[in-house]
Amino acid sequence: MSDIAKNWAPRFSAGGESPLRVHLIGVAGSGMSGLAALFLQLGHRVSGSDRVTSGETARLEKAGLMFSSPHSAEAVADADVVVYSSAIRPTNPARAAAEANGIPTLRRAEALAAIMLGKQGVVVAGTHGKTTTSAMAAHVLRVGMKSPSHYVGAEIPILGTNARWDEKGDLFVAEGDESDGTLVNFHPEHAIVLNIEAEHLDHYQGGLEEIEGVFATLRDQTASKIIYCGDDANARKVCSPKSGSISYGWSEGLDYRATNLTPKGAGTEFTIEVRGEELGTLRLGIPGRHNVLNSLAVIALALETGVAFDKIADGLSSFRGARRRFEVKHQADGITVIDDYGHHPTEILATVETARSQHQGRIMCLFQPHRYSRTQLLRDEFATCFDGIDELWVTDVYAASEDPIPGISGDTIAQAVMAEGQVDHVQFHPDLETLHLVVGNRLRKGDWLITLGAGNIHEVGTRLTRDLTEMSVLMSVLGEPGAKTRLYEPMKRHTTMKVGGPAQFWLEPTTAAGLARIVKHCADSGIPLRVIGRGSNLLVRDGGIAGVVVHPNGGEFSQIERVGDHQLKAGAGVKFKALAAAAQAAGLANFEWMEGIPGNVGGSLRMNAGAMGWETFDQVVSVTMVDAEGEIFEKEKSEIKHSYRNVPELALNVATSAVFEGVPAEDAAIAEKMEASKNKRRSSQPVAASAGCIFKNPETIGAGQLIDEMGLKDTHVDAARVSPVHGNFIVNEGGKASATDVLQLIERIKETAKTSRGIELETEVQIIGQNRPI
Secondary structure, rough: HHHHHHHHHHHHHHHOOOOOOEHHHHHHOOOHHHHHHHHHHOOOOOEEOOOOOOOHHHHHHOOOOOOOOOOHHHHHHOOOEEEEEOOOOOOOHHHHHHHHHHOOEEEEHHHHHHOOOOOOEEEEEOOOOOOHHHHHHHHHHHOOOOOOEOOOOOOOOOOOOOOOOOOOOOOOEEEEEOOOHHHHHHHOOOEEEOOOOOOOOOOOOOOOHHHHHHHHHHHHHHOOOOEEOOOHHHHHHHHHHHHEEEEEOOOOOOOEEEEEEEEEEEEEEEEEEEEOEEEEEEEOOOOHHHHHHHHHHHHHHHHHOOOOOHHHHHHHHHOOOOOOOOEEEEOOOOEEEEEOOOHHHHHHHHHHHHHHHHHHHOEEEEOOOHHHHHHHHHHOOOOOOEEOOOOEEEEEOOOOOOOOOOOOOOOHHHHHHHHHOOEEEEEOOHHHHHHHHHOOOOOOOOOEEEEEOOOOOOOHHHHHHHHHHHHHHHHHHHHHOOOEEEEEHHHHOOOOOOOOOOOEEEOOOOOHHHHHHHHHHHHHHHHHHHHHOOOOOOOOOOOEEEEEEOOOOOHHHHOOOEEEEOOOOOOOOOEEEHHHHHHHHHEEOHHHHHHHOOOEEHHHHHHEEEEEEEHHHHOOOEEEEHHHHOEEEEHHHHHHOOOEEEOOHHHHOEEEEEEEEEEEEOOOHHHHHHHHHHHHHHHHOOOOEEEOOOEEOOOHHHHHHHHOOOOOOOOEEEEEEEEEOOOOOOEEEOOOOOOHHHHHHHHHHHHHHHHOOOOOEEEOOOOOOOOOOO
């Protein structure tokens, strides 16, 4: 027996009578937080340090943990023993101080092995599936009235916590980590070996043979039953020689065998055979063939330790899995988001198989490679393990504690899948900060999205889940089943400049009542709201627009009707060009100038747009609008304050329609003015994508003339260029400019005007949104 475990076991067990001062370095991690919980429950005085806090550290502080951040030498000053994980390097200030001052230090597995000696230990080991299987075993034994203690490397909702010491029971179920060789510290009563593969080769320089040696040591140190997967060649090779070993799997001749697998809701029903005899039918509460395989190990352990079959059935059917193990995060409006910890090709293959067995529609996967060494060594296995996925998005590598390897990145896997796999769409997207935006906009009803990886890829799924949930609320409030709604809609699709980041929530209501409900909901909920039309006088920053962006379009907002001899009523979504054409058809003049305005009624009202000596409010009779309380009301022009490019009332309220007045005229006269407007626009305005006039005209000179006189025509920042046709236009050449390019060019022009002419230029274009991705 390991001297370390043997020496520390009685001291750890005596915590209530003779408590030790224990310090854990890296206590925020799932493994170390579990140890902290065990030490606290055993009665010791426990402190811990980490670079970050977590939900676990907050919970443990309430239980008595003395937490500090960052790591420091002072934290271990009076410690009797210091425990650290394999990720903690010798240079860590707390670890270095402990060793320099002669304070005993233990690795995580050494401490766990010592604690386990106080019970009849059950170690669950293997390259994959340890967390789910150990959690399942603890739950089934608990349902079977065995009162087990447990230690599992993840949050387990059904168990209440990732670690628990129960004085009443004799069994202690623990997940054993083979990644760093510390599995050899355990001397359990029973052991489960799920599988043995060539993994963690950064540690095991001797390859598979060295790994098998570690498992063989565990086998030899197991006092009673060793339960192993008989369908795994390496597990069979290592474990079958032990007298009394128990096999499980799919193949005939194994001690425990599952047949007749049938998906049942979110789980699987199957028949269990024990040594050739059919024992009955069981239902596992989580999906996946691989989980049925893992459940066979749990069934064997439970039966061998005296749990009744009906209790096993109850435990399996009520089991709901660990966090991040095929965990359903969102399921609404036909979209499902699932998070899974899988990061090794075998685990990924099992997850993909499970997903495809349950869903025949489109499956999208976001994968974050874990460690550079694994990415390099298992490139060929990664190439084909995603087969069955429709879209794969690969981020850059989550390094964990490794240094980068030149030439190895997430693109290593993306390229491998494209070359050798069977996935229709593969994309390397290194930036985790914007991944939710790209993928979220592609989601459609019927899609499944899976986040895969052992790093922080789950944060993308969490963000998507939050916003998908809010979108569901917005759709319900809008109450228009046929309305278009999109998550993270790129604003470059909806601005005439063709730049800008995404709108967090994009809604296109078709009724004033629906719009009113959204306006009130946003006001009541504190959600930012922006209403846009055609985006003709708009510049959206590259980070996008947080909150709701409403685009009144179609339905009531696209209607034009004659309401008097000389009046037309137009919805907020009506293009000014269409209003000019309708006026011509009705024999009404003074609308001709509108032909040259690229915007629509709502936007033109809001900024009192104008051209050829006219302004929008020159013809307005009344405006119907919605206030923050969701009330729809109408105001006469005389009640609405308006000035050059400014209507304060419509900065607070949302226009839904307006009544405009013209004068009767012959069609030929109207057509002549319309043609003149078209010709002027063609000759004086650029054809390339722009936002219209960028600057308001100063009192003494037109903005375009000023820019021309300063010699700034045709200057540019990348693809954003001052138009050679009109100096007050910035164009997006080839659609390749960014909002940042345009903003830099605007600042250059403003600075030149100020320094060379003493003129403070003011932008006419509305600049909205944020620089950082929403």
